[in-house]
Amino acid sequence: MILTPGQAGDNPQLLPLLGDIHTIDVDGRRVRVGRVIADKAYTHPSTRTALRQRRVKATIPERVDQIARRKAKGSAGGRPPAFDPDLYKLRNVVERCFNRLKQFRGLATRYAKRAAYHRAEMILACIVLHLR
Template sequence: MDSKQSQKRQALGRSRGGLTTKLHLITEARGLPLALHLTGGNVADCTAFETVMAKFRLRRRTGRPRTRPRRLLGDKGYSSKKIRLYLRRRGVQAVIPERRDQKANRKRKGSRGGRPPAFDASTYKSRNLVERCFAKLKQWRGIATRFDKLASRYLAGAVIASLLLWLRQAELSDSP
């Protein structure tokens, strides 16, 4: 097996800093992780979007788990027609800012460029919950630096750290 296939299988990608890994996640309203996915550091965010969404399951007390959130907040890396169409077809409100080049392209086309996508700036302010979740996960040194050679072990460590975040939250909510 050549090294490029091996690197891809182990979620390693070449960037300016060397071999890196990117952790994609979906959080809930309190900033706790719900779905995790691992890719190489050179993989664009928008290419991993559908894979992360496929892993999303939200359990309720009764009934089947939800597979669609009401709204999805994402940064400019997730701004694409394909993602917006994916969300629209599933009835999910997209709160994703439009990239500068997309705005310029739409304006250049004039009336044929269409309307700008809907964007709720006040809702987007709560997107920092995702960044805070990353910060909490990276308090674990093994996740922040990826000492593990195998992607499966690294992802298992991230899942364990996520479970500890959930347990810590449950412990805090149970205390008087």
């Protein structure tokens, strides 16, 4: 988890977050991140390039302005990035998690003014949700 100011964008935090994950230990075996399912905020070409360099598949819808720009270039615009709408439907799990975290009143109203306290409160809420 990376805690940022409220006005900070999501896209610049994706690569540092993936850099912190490295591998995941699942049932005693190590597994690397193989796919990212994200919303249109993460569709910047530099993000897609960085994910390709890390050999991470991306399921991210294209923004309307990027589609128009690609089509305006004609054949030089390249082909559209791969997108699986059925796989993208799994993203609702993330949104439901955000909604469950917002049910914790202290998190929703940000009673903790220090970042360290807010981060600790977020981790405790995640633990409580995991144990339920």
